[in-house]
Structures are given as structure tokens and as C-alpha cells.
Amino acid sequence: MPQTIQWGNTRCQLSFEYSGQTPLRLSSITVDDETVCIPYEVNMVEILAAGRGSGHLLSSSRLIQTSLGEGLRFVSSSRTTSDDGTEQLCITLANDPDGVEAKLSLTLPQHTTVCRCEVTVTNLGQQPLVLESVVPFATSFGHRQADAKAETDQEHASPAFDSWNIMKGSAEWLGEGRWSVIPIREACPYLNSAMANRDPEGAYMVTSDGTFSTGTSMPVGIVYSDEAHIAWAFQIEHNGAWRWEVGENLADGYIAASGPTWIDHGWGKTVQHGESFTSVPVSFTCGHTVRDVIGELTRYRRVTHLWHGDLDKPKVVFNDYMNTLNGDPTTDKLLPLIKAASTTGADVFCIDCGWYDDTGFWWPSVGEWQPSTTRFPNGLSEVTDAIRDAGMVPGLWLEPESIGMYSPVADKLPDEAFFLHDGMREVEQQRYMLDLRHPAARAHVDSTVDRLIEQFGIGYFKFDFNVRPGPGTTANAHSAGDGLLEHNRAYADWIDDLRARHPDLLLESCSSGAMRSDFVQSSRFDLLSTSDQQDYQLYPVIAAAAPMMMLPEQCGNWAYPEHDMDVEQFAFALANTMLGRYYLSGYVNRFSDWQNALVRESIGAYREHILPHLTQSVPFWPLGLPRWTDQxxxxxxxxxxxxxxxxxxxxxxxxxxxxxxxxxxxxxxxxxxxxxxxxxxxxxxxxxxxxxxxxxxxxxxxxxxxxxxxxxxxxxx
The missing domain is CATH 2.60.40.1170 (Mu homology domain, subdomain B)
Incomplete structure (x- = not known):
């Protein structure tokens, strides 16, 4: 007889079922008194390990149906409520024959319907446990409780399954925010697997690898059916490699999500007796429509943001890069821009890349972060003082994880402070990548940021990142993917420590535009760059789609009007930024009177009308998420x-x-x-x-x- 665990908050209740013969599964979710029943048995937790393999009848490339996952049995559960009203549930599972314990930790913040889950796997056996994937969240689609019955006819394709769709986001440099809807039968073709009396082996798989967590696809997905009145949304909370998949079983469809895996990313982790590994977290919610679940993800991101900075009242940022100085700042070029930017109403003036370079080629010289003496003959402080005197916060561009091959720092740090492949430094576009697990690397970035704050009064950093050094580092790691995962976590820890030491510091995340727009980044930064796209005509799709991945008030959508634009073009360029974080560039010192007036009008409307509501708002798309060429x-x-x-x-x-x-x-x-x-x-x-x-x-x-x-x-x- 199945046993049930019921748990939740005032808006969302989850039910789990288990028995002595079956693993734990999510059996229903109730959101605002509407229940989705999930009768089909998909294990909530799955663990793939070397020597254990899949529990499937034949070969399978899926995240689900692992032999260790099939053998997990309920041991105990406990629940707590934190001071802020967040509900927490811990369910301990064990696979006794294999000596594996899995603790599933679930978190449900107050007034939200998004549940965060992660699994800690402990090896209680005597033999090493070589992990190849750990899934903290899997479920079948389910059906509304009000429906007469779940579709269970296995002799032909289920009409209910055919009604489902997958919403997936794609990206590349300059081409972010390209969301598409894929009918599930295009992703999972009808195979009549019922004739073989077993589930299909494949699934629709979405992955991202290496250091760009959103460089090709998004760790956020939505699966929905207008016919069933159900929409699932989920996000993988990781700044590195990940995988999610949607597939079909004999009775229903399913969703599964994880961090890096062996088959996709070369990730493996050897856990010795008594040791543990904690998975990448995954958060999920369920609602009636796509709009419902996107709204809930937005509320969840707002509630769980770790460092609020200026999110309650976002500052207007001017940056000198885009279609302006393009990495060639000097005192003579900056001072007129600073004066003009202050008259627009900007709160922050950020000096972008190149400020440290004496050679004229700023790309491979990054790393020492000493101001150029040729660009700033009277010192960088002349410029940062001018920014402060104009009533703005001085900001600097920094790429802390990269060391150029021609930087003096490249020879000062030990090899172990960098990403290595069998002892050799990884090189990407004349750059090395720091491994923030190493104390020398951590000391270098700490001392750099502290020095710039103390010496120049920097109150804003734009942290960029432009390196893709393969699947990871093999130094002090069980696999290249393991080295990358641990660096990813060390990077997040470094950001947390930096913010604790400098609580008033404002931070922007830029990764070659928006190649790391994941929740690890967005939950720690005040704003994120949404692209390096320099064509204002192409930016509306990027700007419109950005709230799928981050809070509206974090969306750093560039507005870079130019002096040779007519009035409609000029206003079009400014409109790109107005429902996000106001993020301005351009030669404001060369604008005509009417152009400067239009900039001030835009910022005035933003401050007076939009900002008081933006930080409590949720996004919607009256015409649907745009396609790249939509008129x-x-x-x-x-x-x-x-x-x-x-x-x-x-x-x-x-x-x-x-x-x-x-x-x-x-x-x-x-x-x-x-x-x-x-x-x-x-x-x-x-x-x-x-x-x-x-x-x-x-x-x-x-x-x-x-x-x-x-x-x-x-x-x-």
C-alpha cells in the first residue's frame, strides 16, 4: 500500500508517494486550490553510476530509469519552517544493496509556488561510487483532478500527449533570446512502443556545456498543454554545464533535469566511503498557462535573490562601450561623455574595457588590472573623480576570471591556479582561465577588486567573461567536468564573499553579452547584460525575451541611439531599454538639442511611471514570445x-x-x-x-x- 507525504505552503502543496517496493515520486501538485494529479510512476530522484547503469530493459540514453534510482526506498522525512516563512522538507532515501543514501532537500519560499530541490548522495558502501549523473527532479506530466480520468490507453498514441508543447530558448553571441515552441510530436515522434511493451529509449534532450551556461540553450524550459490546462516550468540553477529532457513513456510524458553528466559533459565524481556529493539544484512550478508559470518564476527569482543591492530602486547606467568608445577609453574621450551623461540623469558611469591597456590591443593584456598611463596621463583618478563630481557612481569593466597570455600576471601565478588539461594550461583566444578553487587565483581576484575600490572609489563593476576552455579542468579533479563544476561553485562563493565584504558595491554580470544568464548569476548580481548585439533594429527580440531568464529590473538591454538617426529611429533605440534596467550608451556629447531632450524624456518617463512598478511586475507577451524576424x-x-x-x-x-x-x-x-x-x-x-x-x-x-x-x-x- 503506497504511503503519502503531503507538504507545502499556503499557495502550493506537494504530495509524494512511496512504498516498500517502489521509489519516491511526485504524485500531485496543488497550486492555488487547483490540483494536477500525477498517477504515472516517474522517480523523483535518479542516480546514474559506473557499474550500476540503467535499469531499462535495453540501452537508454535517458536521465531516468537508472538502476540506483529504481532501488531507492524511503527511510525518513523531516520538515522545518525558517524565520522568513520558507518551508523546507528533507526526505532520506536509501538503496541498501548498493550502499547509497540520497537526501532530497525541497524548499518552498513563502507566497510562491516554485519548489527548489537538490539531492545529496552519500556512499555508505565500501566500494567507490563513481557518479555519472544526479537528477533531483523528474515527473510525469499528469492531468487536472477535474478530468474524468488519466489517459491510459496503450494501444495507440495518446491524444492528451499529442497536445503538449515544449518551449525552448536558443542563443548564440549576438543572437540571444530566440524562444521557440516545439509540438511534442516533433520532438518525440510516435513510435508505437506499446507493441514492444516497453518505454522508448530516447527523449528530447537540451544541453549546454563548458563555461557558457546559456551560450547555446537555456537552462529554463516550459512544457504545456492548452487542452489539458497544465503548464510546467523549471530552471536548472547552475552557472556551468547542465541537461534537461522531455520524453514519452507508455502512460504519459515526463520531464527530468540535472547538472552535468558523464555522457554529455565528461562529468564524473568518485565518492569514497562516507563521502557525499550534492547535485545542482532544480526549481519547478506548475500552473494553468505559460503566462502563469513565467509569472511564478519571476516572483520566485525576486524572493530568493541573495543580494538585493539596488534592485528595489534600480539605478540608470551609462556605459561607454557599445557603438561608442568600443574598448578605447582615454581621458580626452571620457570627460566630455561624463559631463553629457550626467545631464541625462544617469546614476552610474561605467568605463568599459581597455582602460588598463598601453598596447592598443586590450584583449590579450587583461589580468594585472593596472590603469594605463598612456590613456590616462594624469591617472585614472582624474576620470573617476570627474564621474563622482558629476553626481554619478564610478564603474569599471573587469574580466576577473581571465588572464591574458601577455599579462605580467601570467608568469607570476602557478600553473595550478589556471584551468589545465593534463598539466598544460588551457588557452582560448590568447587567454588563460583562472581556477577559483586555487588560493592563489582567489587571492589575485580579491586583491584586484579591493585595490580598485580603495584606490579609485569604484562603486560598480561590470564583470565580463569571454573564455570557453573546453569541458573543464583536470587539475585536482575526478574529471574535467568535475573540475568545472567545482570552479563554478567556487566562483559563486567568491561573489558571495565579495558582496559580504562590500555590501554597497553594484555588480553587473556580462559574459560575452549574455552567455551566462543563469540563476546562479542573476541571483547574485544587480543586473545582467542581455547581449553584445550592436544593431538596434535586432535588439527588440533580445529585450523582449530577456525576462524569461531574469528579473525585469535586471535586464540590461542596451539603448545606444546615434546622432545621425532620425526621430523615430532614435526613439526606437531608446525604447529597447525602457521595460528593463535603463542601460544607456552612445555619444551623448554629440547629440543635438532635440536628441538630448528625447533621452531626458525617456529617462524621465522611466523614473516617474515605470520604476515604481517595475520591481513588483511580472512579464507577459501580448503577441507571444517573438521570433527573430517578426515585424x-x-x-x-x-x-x-x-x-x-x-x-x-x-x-x-x-x-x-x-x-x-x-x-x-x-x-x-x-x-x-x-x-x-x-x-x-x-x-x-x-x-x-x-x-x-x-x-x-x-x-x-x-x-x-x-x-x-x-x-x-x-x-x-
Missing amino acids: HIALGMQDNDVCFVTVWARNSDTDQIRLPMPQLAGKHVAVELLFPAEQSTDCTWSWNWNADEYTLDLHIPQHMLSARVFALRYTQQ
């Missing part, structure tokens, strides 16, 4: 009684756009144009709120670039 793009933010919507038109073939907003059904809606003001531009947009169909209907100019930012304020009718 019409819309991003919305909703907070209590107001929605903000940015609409971009890119050379539209039509003069009409209709934005569905069903969440405003039954409300009295007043629409206000926030930016640009009608008198500021040459083209006319007109709009109407359609109360019968809950749509914002727009009349727009055709065959040109144009964008507008609206506020929709609403009350109950």
Missing part, C-alpha cells in the same frame, strides 16, 4: 492596477496591430502614451482599448522603424 514585437509588465507595454514595429507591412490582453477582461482600462510624447515625433500612432475583446488596437506607420511605450491603468468595472 511586430510586444513586451508587457503587469503590477496590480497597471500594465506597461512596449510595442516595436519593424518595417511593418500593415498599419494595424492587435494586442490581446485577456487578463484585463471585465476591467475599465485607460491607455496612456508614455514615450515618446506625441509632440516629440513626426509619425502618428493611434490606439483604442477594445473592451469587448480585451485588446489594445493600434494604428501604426508602415515600412519604417517605430516604437511606443504605453501604460494601461485599469480598475474593476
Whole structure:
């Protein structure tokens, strides 16, 4: 007879089932009094280890159905509530014949429906346990409790399964934020595996490897069915390699997620008797719609952010790089920019890359982080003092994990302080990568940051990262993947220590644009760069999709208007940043009077209208997540009684756009144009709120670039 564990908070309750013959599984999830039943047995915890292998009848490349996972049995459970109302549950499982203990730790913050889970595996046996993957979260799709029955017909493809879709994010340098919806039958073809009377062997697998956690795909996924009224969302909370998969079993579909694996990333960890390993965490939630679960992920990210910095009142940042100095800062170039940036209302002025370089080729000289004497003949302090005197916080670009081959530091640090491949330093684009597990590497980055803060009063760092040195380091590691994982964790620990020592310091995460937009980064930084894309016409897709991975107030979407733009192009470039962290670049010292006025108008509208709501808002997409070539793009933010919507038109073939907003059904809606003001531009947009169909209907100019930012304020009718 199965036993049940029920646990949760006021909004979300989870039920788990187990027995003496079966492992632990998630059997139901109730969110805001709506229950999804999960009758099919998918083990919550899976462990693949050398010599144990899969428990599948034949070969399988899946994360699930491992022999160790199949043998785990319930031992005990305990629950606690922290002072902030966070609920915690620990379930101890054991596979006695193999001497393996697995402690599943679940965390559910107050007022959220997102559960975080991780597994600590301990070797109680006498033989070494060589781990190859550890899965802290797996579940089948399930069905609404209100449904008459779960689909169980195994003689043909289930119509319920056919209705599911996978939402996946893809990225590359300059091409971030490309989300797509994949019908599940395209990802998991109908194989009629019931005739063979066993589950399929494959699955739809999504991975990322090496040091760029979001360099190709996103560690966030959504699986949903409009027919079933169910949406699952999950995120792998890791700044390195990971894998998630969606597949089909005879009775239902399933989801599984993990950190690095042996088969995908060359990760392996040998755990001796009495030793333990803790998995990469995975968080998940369930709701009715995609919009529901994205909103819950946003709330969870806000509640669990580790260092709040200025998130409650985000500062406006000016950075000198994009389409401006492009890594060639000097005193003569910076001082006019500083003066002009201060008049726009910027709070931070960040000096980007190149400030340390005397050679004119800043890329391979990184590492010593001493200011250039040729770029700043009177010292860097002349520039940082000017920034402070102009009422702004001085900021610097830094790439702390990289040491250029031509940097003096390259010969001062021991080989063991760098990523190594069988004793040889890994080289990527004339750079070495520091291994922050090593005390010499840690001491170097600590002393660098502390010195720059003390010497120049730096209050803001843009931490960049541009190195991809393969699967990891073999130095002092059980595998290259193990070395990378432990470095990833050491990096997060270093950031935590840095913030504890300098609590007022503001930190931006930039990784070759947005190649590390994972939750380890976003939970520790004040803002994240969302791309290195230099074409303002392409940026709307990136800006619109950025809140899928981070908080709206963290989305560092570049606005880089240029002096030769016309008014619509200029406003379009500024609109790219307005529903995120206001992040400005460009030759503001060369702008005309009307251009400077438009920048000030944009920042004024941002501060007065958007900021008071942005830090409590959740994103939505009236036209759906955009495709790369879409002519019409819309991003919305909703907070209590107001929605903000940015609409971009890119050379539209039509003069009409209709934005569905069903969440405003039954409300009295007043629409206000926030930016640009009608008198500021040459083209006319007109709009109407359609109360019968809950749509914002727009009349727009055709065959040109144009964008507008609206506020929709609403009350109950």
C-alpha cells in the first residue's frame, strides 16, 4: 500500500508517494486550490553510476530509469519552517544493496509556488561510487483532478500527449533570446512502443556545456498543454554545464533535469566511503498557462535573490562601450561623455574595457588590472573623480576570471591556479582561465577588486567573461567536468564573499553579452547584460525575451541611439531599454538639442511611471514570445492596477496591430502614451482599448522603424 507525504505552503502543496517496493515520486501538485494529479510512476530522484547503469530493459540514453534510482526506498522525512516563512522538507532515501543514501532537500519560499530541490548522495558502501549523473527532479506530466480520468490507453498514441508543447530558448553571441515552441510530436515522434511493451529509449534532450551556461540553450524550459490546462516550468540553477529532457513513456510524458553528466559533459565524481556529493539544484512550478508559470518564476527569482543591492530602486547606467568608445577609453574621450551623461540623469558611469591597456590591443593584456598611463596621463583618478563630481557612481569593466597570455600576471601565478588539461594550461583566444578553487587565483581576484575600490572609489563593476576552455579542468579533479563544476561553485562563493565584504558595491554580470544568464548569476548580481548585439533594429527580440531568464529590473538591454538617426529611429533605440534596467550608451556629447531632450524624456518617463512598478511586475507577451524576424514585437509588465507595454514595429507591412490582453477582461482600462510624447515625433500612432475583446488596437506607420511605450491603468468595472 503506497504511503503519502503531503507538504507545502499556503499557495502550493506537494504530495509524494512511496512504498516498500517502489521509489519516491511526485504524485500531485496543488497550486492555488487547483490540483494536477500525477498517477504515472516517474522517480523523483535518479542516480546514474559506473557499474550500476540503467535499469531499462535495453540501452537508454535517458536521465531516468537508472538502476540506483529504481532501488531507492524511503527511510525518513523531516520538515522545518525558517524565520522568513520558507518551508523546507528533507526526505532520506536509501538503496541498501548498493550502499547509497540520497537526501532530497525541497524548499518552498513563502507566497510562491516554485519548489527548489537538490539531492545529496552519500556512499555508505565500501566500494567507490563513481557518479555519472544526479537528477533531483523528474515527473510525469499528469492531468487536472477535474478530468474524468488519466489517459491510459496503450494501444495507440495518446491524444492528451499529442497536445503538449515544449518551449525552448536558443542563443548564440549576438543572437540571444530566440524562444521557440516545439509540438511534442516533433520532438518525440510516435513510435508505437506499446507493441514492444516497453518505454522508448530516447527523449528530447537540451544541453549546454563548458563555461557558457546559456551560450547555446537555456537552462529554463516550459512544457504545456492548452487542452489539458497544465503548464510546467523549471530552471536548472547552475552557472556551468547542465541537461534537461522531455520524453514519452507508455502512460504519459515526463520531464527530468540535472547538472552535468558523464555522457554529455565528461562529468564524473568518485565518492569514497562516507563521502557525499550534492547535485545542482532544480526549481519547478506548475500552473494553468505559460503566462502563469513565467509569472511564478519571476516572483520566485525576486524572493530568493541573495543580494538585493539596488534592485528595489534600480539605478540608470551609462556605459561607454557599445557603438561608442568600443574598448578605447582615454581621458580626452571620457570627460566630455561624463559631463553629457550626467545631464541625462544617469546614476552610474561605467568605463568599459581597455582602460588598463598601453598596447592598443586590450584583449590579450587583461589580468594585472593596472590603469594605463598612456590613456590616462594624469591617472585614472582624474576620470573617476570627474564621474563622482558629476553626481554619478564610478564603474569599471573587469574580466576577473581571465588572464591574458601577455599579462605580467601570467608568469607570476602557478600553473595550478589556471584551468589545465593534463598539466598544460588551457588557452582560448590568447587567454588563460583562472581556477577559483586555487588560493592563489582567489587571492589575485580579491586583491584586484579591493585595490580598485580603495584606490579609485569604484562603486560598480561590470564583470565580463569571454573564455570557453573546453569541458573543464583536470587539475585536482575526478574529471574535467568535475573540475568545472567545482570552479563554478567556487566562483559563486567568491561573489558571495565579495558582496559580504562590500555590501554597497553594484555588480553587473556580462559574459560575452549574455552567455551566462543563469540563476546562479542573476541571483547574485544587480543586473545582467542581455547581449553584445550592436544593431538596434535586432535588439527588440533580445529585450523582449530577456525576462524569461531574469528579473525585469535586471535586464540590461542596451539603448545606444546615434546622432545621425532620425526621430523615430532614435526613439526606437531608446525604447529597447525602457521595460528593463535603463542601460544607456552612445555619444551623448554629440547629440543635438532635440536628441538630448528625447533621452531626458525617456529617462524621465522611466523614473516617474515605470520604476515604481517595475520591481513588483511580472512579464507577459501580448503577441507571444517573438521570433527573430517578426515585424511586430510586444513586451508587457503587469503590477496590480497597471500594465506597461512596449510595442516595436519593424518595417511593418500593415498599419494595424492587435494586442490581446485577456487578463484585463471585465476591467475599465485607460491607455496612456508614455514615450515618446506625441509632440516629440513626426509619425502618428493611434490606439483604442477594445473592451469587448480585451485588446489594445493600434494604428501604426508602415515600412519604417517605430516604437511606443504605453501604460494601461485599469480598475474593476
